[in-house]
Amino acid sequence: MNILLLSAGRRVERVRLIKQALADLGLDGCVVAADVSANAAALQVADRVHIIPRCDNPDYPQALLNICASESISAVSSGLDPELPAVSELRQRLASAGVLAWVSSPECIKFCCDKRQTNRWLRANKFPTVRQVKLGDGRLPLPVFVKPTRGSASQGVQRVETEDELAACESLPGSWIAEEVAIGREFTIHTYVDLKGRCRIAVPCERLEVRAGEVSKGITVKHRPMMELARDISERLPGALGPLNIQCFLAGDGSIRITEINPRFGGGYPLADRAGAKFCRWMIEETLGRAVDTPFDAWQDGLTMLRFDDAVFVDSGAGTSFCGGGTRSRFSQVP
Numbered sequence: 001m002n003i004l005l006l007s008a009g010r011r012v013e014r015v016r017l018i019k020q021a022l023a024d025l026g027l028d029g030c031v032v033a034a035d036v037s038a039n040a041a042a043l044q045v046a047d048r049v050h051i052i053p054r055c056d057n058p059d060y061p062q063a064l065l066n067i068c069a070s071e072s073i074s075a076v077s078s079g080l081d082p083e084l085p086a087v088s089e090l091r092q093r094l095a096s097a098g099v100l101a102w103v104s105s106p107e108c109i110k111f112c113c114d115k116r117q118t119n120r121w122l123r124a125n126k127f128p129t130v131r132q133v134k135l136g137d138g139r140l141p142l143p144v145f146v147k148p149t150r151g152s153a154s155q156g157v158q159r160v161e162t163e164d165e166l167a168a169c170e171s172l173p174g175s176w177i178a179e180e181v182a183i184g185r186e187f188t189i190h191t192y193v194d195l196k197g198r199c200r201i202a203v204p205c206e207r208l209e210v211r212a213g214e215v216s217k218g219i220t221v222k223h224r225p226m227m228e229l230a231r232d233i234s235e236r237l238p239g240a241l242g243p244l245n246i247q248c249f250l251a252g253d254g255s256i257r258i259t260e261i262n263p264r265f266g267g268g269y270p271l272a273d274r275a276g277a278k279f280c281r282w283m284i285e286e287t288l289g290r291a292v293d294t295p296f297d298a299w300q301d302g303l304t305m306l307r308f309d310d311a312v313f314v315d316s317g318a319g320t321s322f323c324g325g326g327t328r329s330r331f332s333q334v335p
Helices: 012-024 060-070 081-089 091-096 106-112 115-124 163-169 224-236 269-275 279-287
Strands: 002-006 031-035 048-051 073-078 132-134 144-148 158-160 176-180 185-193 199-211 214-220 242-250 256-262 304-306
Touching: 002 012, 002 060, 012 031, 012 269, 012 279, 031 060, 060 073, 060 081, 060 091, 073 081, 073 279, 081 091, 081 106, 106 115, 115 132, 115 176, 115 256, 144 163, 158 163, 163 176, 185 224, 185 279, 199 224, 199 269, 214 269, 224 242, 224 256, 242 279, 269 279, 269 304
Parallel strands: 002 031, 002 073, 031 048
Antiparallel strands: 132 176, 144 158, 144 176, 185 199, 185 242, 199 214, 214 304, 242 256
């Protein structure tokens, strides 16, 4: 059973988790990784690798289908926000080729990847969230966070304290929103939605330290109201599938406010996995037609993750071994 990880980038931990899941299930198979750059760290630890066009390139759909055919792929996963719509639109073509794309529906991705639409959906469904306006169309009391309408990894996000700072932001090119500053402890809730649309687990992780938009230190917190809220959101999302991460703040009075919904693995997912939320294993099992049967709260409370920098070293003149034996060039360029 071969699994394709798209936009491999720095997701070395994800490659290792998929490999471990295959081994734990006693399955023969490979982790195939694809990226636009041969210098992506995760490519160096995958079993097979491909260089693929950017997701906005017209050649991208056929390139993805070619990889799936040539590598006998059973399931596809992507972790990059800009790529999610492209993969989601290909779900039916991939399914016709016998490949299960672990990506939510185009409708779900469309509004989850747009902060304005996410906020409207949360309000329409009476979920607790923050006040938000399109930058230039209204004002909120300062301070506020200014964010690009479509963005990820905290890119472009800035806290605005003064009217002069706000005026400068209003001249920024593109579409931006202003959002009230939520008070309290910041959490990412990792949830998994199975093929029947049921949320099987919700793991709140407090974001103790964040670097470049990704959690570097975190701790699992078994907080039942957050867990139930995340389950409700995950199951009400139209066409949600597989891993989601929900960003929220927990105030001192116990109130919760949701700020974002990301229809993909969160950057801090390895903490949830180590705590017992085995998303990679469950995706493989469901792809094989097996049911996921785990209690909703069967994960370790109070587990802390302390990340550190690591490196992958590459001998550019060496070949590499692949499933099925033999040696091939390390990289394959997909036409």
